[in-house]
Amino acid sequence: MDDGIEPRLVEVLDVPRLGAVVRGNAGSLPWRLVDESGAGVNHVNLWLADLFACDNSPATLRAYAYDLLSWSRSSAHCRFRGLRQRGAKSGTG
Numbered sequence: 001m002d003d004g005i006e007p008r009l010v011e012v013l014d015v016p017r018l019g020a021v022v023r024g025n026a027g028s029l030p031w032r033l034v035d036e037s038g039a040g041v042n043h044v045n046l047w048l049a050d051l052f053a054c055d056n057s058p059a060t061l062r063a064y065a066y067d068l069l070s071w072s073r074s075s076a077h078c079r080f081r082g083l084r085q086r087g088a089k090s091g092t093g
Helices: 042-053 058-090
Strands: 020-023 031-034
Touching (some): 031 042, 042 058
């Protein structure tokens, strides 16, 4: 499909490495998502805890945590890029 939009080369995107997926302590959530300061991302970890309570495997939680980490990083990249472009248009960036 040719929609007139040039494809972006994903390999050259400068996506910030914010946050991480970390192994939980014994007896707790097996995998957690933390932000760049190391604090837990509560809304994500509550959802992961709900999945775990529904008998999903630790591997499933890990996969979802990494998916959400990737999404949050790309979302941060798009927000930063948008702010930078708006600043350039207004003469402040």
